[in-house]
Amino acid sequence: MIHFSNASKRYESGQDALKNISFEIQQGEMAFVTGHSGAGKSTLLKLIALLERPSRGQVIVNGQNLARIKRRQIPYFRRNIGIIFQDHQLLFDRTVFDNVALPLIIAGHAHGDIGRRVRAALDKVGLLKKEKHYPITLSGGEQQRVGIARAVVHRPPLLLADEPTGNLDPALSWDIMQIFQEFAQVGVTVLVASHDLDLISRLKQRQLILKSGQLFEDNEAMATV
Amino acid sequence: MKKASTAKESKRQRKPGVSTLLGSYLLRHAQTLIYSLGQLLRTPFSLLMTTAVIGIALALPTGLQVVLKNAELLSGKIDSAAQISLFLKKGASEAQAKQLAERLEAMPEISKVHFINKQAALKEFKQNAGFAEAMQALKENPLPHVIVIQPSISHTGETTMQKLLGRLQNMLHVDVAQLDEEWIKRLYTIMDFIKRGVWLLGSMLGLAVLLVVGNTIRLAIQNRRDEIVIVKLIGGTDAFIRRPFLYTGFWYGLFGALIAFILISIALLLLNDPIERLAQLYYSDVLLSSLDFQTTLALFGSGIVLGLAGSWLAVSRHLRDIEPK
Ligand SMILES: Nc1ncnc2c1ncn2[C@@H]1O[C@H](COP(=O)(O)OP(=O)(O)OP(=O)(O)O)[C@@H](O)[C@H]1O
Ligand SMILES: [Mg+2]
Numbered sequence A: 001m002i003h004f005s006n007a008s009k010r011y012e013s014g015q016d017a018l019k020n021i022s023f024e025i026q027q028g029e030m031a032f033v034t035g036h037s038g039a040g041k042s043t044l045l046k047l048i049a050l051l052e053r054p055s056r057g058q059v060i061v062n063g064q065n066l067a068r069i070k071r072r073q074i075p076y077f078r079r080n081i082g083i084i085f086q087d088h089q090l091l092f093d094r095t096v097f098d099n100v101a102l103p104l105i106i107a108g109h110a111h112g113d114i115g116r117r118v119r120a121a122l123d124k125v126g127l128l129k130k131e132k133h134y135p136i137t138l139s140g141g142e143q144q145r146v147g148i149a150r151a152v153v154h155r156p157p158l159l160l161a162d163e164p165t166g167n168l169d170p171a172l173s174w175d176i177m178q179i180f181q182e183f184a185q186v187g188v189t190v191l192v193a194s195h196d197l198d199l200i201s202r203l204k205q206r207q208l209i210l211k212s213g214q215l216f217e218d219n220e221a222m223a224t225v
Numbered sequence B: 001m002k003k004a005s006t007a008k009e010s011k012r013q014r015k016p017g018v019s020t021l022l023g024s025y026l027l028r029h030a031q032t033l034i035y036s037l038g039q040l041l042r043t044p045f046s047l048l049m050t051t052a053v054i055g056i057a058l059a060l061p062t063g064l065q066v067v068l069k070n071a072e073l074l075s076g077k078i079d080s081a082a083q084i085s086l087f088l089k090k091g092a093s094e095a096q097a098k099q100l101a102e103r104l105e106a107m108p109e110i111s112k113v114h115f116i117n118k119q120a121a122l123k124e125f126k127q128n129a130g131f132a133e134a135m136q137a138l139k140e141n142p143l144p145h146v147i148v149i150q151p152s153i154s155h156t157g158e159t160t161m162q163k164l165l166g167r168l169q170n171m172l173h174v175d176v177a178q179l180d181e182e183w184i185k186r187l188y189t190i191m192d193f194i195k196r197g198v199w200l201l202g203s204m205l206g207l208a209v210l211l212v213v214g215n216t217i218r219l220a221i222q223n224r225r226d227e228i229v230i231v232k233l234i235g236g237t238d239a240f241i242r243r244p245f246l247y248t249g250f251w252y253g254l255f256g257a258l259i260a261f262i263l264i265s266i267a268l269l270l271l272n273d274p275i276e277r278l279a280q281l282y283y284s285d286v287l288l289s290s291l292d293f294q295t296t297l298a299l300f301g302s303g304i305v306l307g308l309a310g311s312w313l314a315v316s317r318h319l320r321d322i323e324p325k
Helices: A041-048 A071-078 A096-107 A111-124 A140-152 A170-185 A197-203 B002-012 B018-041 B044-079 B094-106 B118-129 B132-137 B158-169 B182-223 B225-233 B238-270 B272-281 B293-318
Strands: A002-010 A016-025 A030-035 A056-061 A081-084 A158-162 A189-193 A206-211 A214-219 B084-088 B110-116 B146-151 B174-179
Touching: A002 A041, A016 A041, A016 A056, A016 A206, A016 A214, A030 A041, A030 A170, A030 A197, A041 A056, A041 A158, A041 A189, A041 A206, A071 A081, A081 A140, A096 A111, A096 A140, A096 B225, A111 A140, A140 A158, A140 A170, A158 A170, A170 A189, A170 A197, B018 B044, B018 B238, B044 B182, B044 B238, B044 B293, B084 B094, B084 B158, B094 B110, B094 B146, B110 B118, B146 B158, B158 B174, B182 B225, B182 B238, B182 B293, B225 B238, B238 B272, B238 B293
Parallel strands: A030 A189, A030 A206, A081 A158, A158 A189
Antiparallel strands: A002 A016, A002 A056, A206 A214, B084 B146, B084 B174, B110 B146
């Protein structure tokens, strides 16, 4: 599903964020990217979502060599990825329902189809009752779950999450990780960047540990398939 | 990845027909159109400010266009009033003059002939001009017989008019044939000048509308920067992001044209009395006291086109700068 071969990223500032990274993640696999602050976790996810391009090496996502995707094609590529951010990136002038519906509207789904899918996604994250609320009236954890619902509503085969539990309490963080695991169980590839080592160790999943931009350890043994 | 998912997509949607696809496409556009209108109506004051500026800019050239059209209608009337005066030679007798008048009347290029007897003219002159005494001193009548002719050909055929004039000049008993057309020529020159002026002004104000809309849309893009970033992150195409802004430009143009229409209608209403009097003066019942269909169409058409073009400029310049990081 995701294949890095000798990928490096040097920002225009001259900062080497990733150095010679190679790994492979299978479809339906769940993995964590960990490491100290500035290790390159976010950069790694950005390369997968084509928010940045590698300076050297190759990234292949679902058989597509990202170097061959032109600017015009990027939107269509991104529709196959659900992205979850630490600061959830919701539209505050629209209801929960409208926020979650956005990926479907962008992809041009039929009206009835949208309602059905949005409710299914909200049900999944336990927010069905809040569909008419505005994000500002929700708690941090609820907002994060709206972000998750939006990321999965169009059933992408790949889910990327950058610090999804960054400012949530342990119980909520655990719940959200459970939701991710459920997606992985139905065949979605899930890649989560996090430095919540305590939480990660309890989940017993594969860990890609970055250290100053290098892949320090690829702990496949942790995974319980 | 794309192939696989589109295959899945179509299975999920149970193979939508072309008509339902087209229907949902049009529905989406209609929704965006209404949505962008709703967004504008949320800030009615700033909408009014912007559209008023656009409206005034559109009203000026459109109003002048109406004035110009009326002037053209009037000049048509004046044109048919062009006259040729034939001053006959001193020696010509009244009988000869009358004979000539009859011959002239028979000519197809001439629609009306009016004979002014020199005795009658003198008498009138003595009564009206107020210098009867000076006239009394003259032994002989200094005035010639005059025949005033109304040509049936219109002014626009200038060479035919010149030909006619030449022929009249060479006729027996005719001393001088004089065309009273200098002032008509001048009127046409002035109108041509004004016409160009209206075009120039119209182009400049059109450019102003373009810039006003462009700048307003640029601000709207900046205000919704976060939203654009999010939409790009979840796979919104440039066309998708562009659409609401283009429709916003469309609404600005439409409302601007509407305001211009109202302004001109009010102005014409205020000018109704003088316009009517003018029309009566020139026996013309065709003067415009409201916007005609053609001008209205041009007004709304240019408003909408300028609105769309202005937002297109802003969107194509500024949307690329906003990329998720
Ligand atoms: N847009 C950028 N331009 C220049 N340098 C950048 C940019 N983004 C990140 N970097 C640098 O690249 C390195 C890796 O950054 P990255 O955001 O990937 O780290 P991270 O592991 O996600 O850190 P954190 O845990 O703090 O989020 C850092 O040294 C950072 O300063
Ligand atoms: Mg980060």
